[in-house]
Amino acid sequence: MNTLLNRRDYLGTSTGEPMRTQVAHRPIAIPVFPATSETTSSEPISDWDLLIVSERTTSGLTLSSQPVASTEATRSALNELRQLSGLTWEQLARLFNVSRRSLHFWASGQPLYPSNEERLNRLLGTVRYINRGSASINRSILLSPSSDGRIPLDLLIAGWYEEVKQLIGSGNTPQKSPLKPLSEDAIASRMPQKPEELVDALHDPIHREVGRSRTVRAVRSRKRDSNQ
Structure with missing residues (x-):
């Protein structure tokens, strides 16, 4: 890629003053990436292949940032x-x-x-x-x-x-309905229990109902006895 340089106009005065240099504020382009082979030189130039440079002073160059998209x-x-x-x-x-x-x-x-x-x-x-x-x-x-x-x-x-x-034409794809926020009661019901409540639950006595238990008796089948 050829480098474009600024033209500098040299102006003098009729009173014999020394010649002064005026720097033209014209953008120049410098290559950022090294030259590629002939097989890839035909590809379109990307946004970052060139940097636009503005020469404002004789002591240095000021770069202007062109890409602005987020x-x-x-x-x-x-x-x-x-x-x-x-x-x-x-x-x-x-x-x-x-x-x-x-x-x-x-x-x-x-x-x-x-x-x-x-x-x-x-x-x-x-x-x-x-x-x-x-x-x-x-x-x-x-x-x-x-x-x-x-x-x-x-x-x-x-x-x-x-x-x-x-x-x-329009695709008419179904739109997702926005989610409604939960009520305060629903949020409270989904909250985990407090640590102190979980600790107290470990020390609670286990409740057992006291009553008469029924004894299990073996019952012989009458049909089986008759067959014998």
């Missing part, structure tokens, strides 16, 4: 998109026009650019809308051509999210 929100949204859609990492990479390596970076917690964050949320919203309740069914719908020959996955790659919603 890492936890990104990881959660990406995992949900993969679970609902049933698509492979290769197919998901085509949706973002990035390499699988970029998706693994995002899944491991690295932030992404706002443009990719917006695309991720739109894709997740579309898959939630068409969700049939099964990842295998959703994947089959996304990969199967419609009556007019269009494949929903290709439409998602092109960014036609509303067209996919109209083409497939």
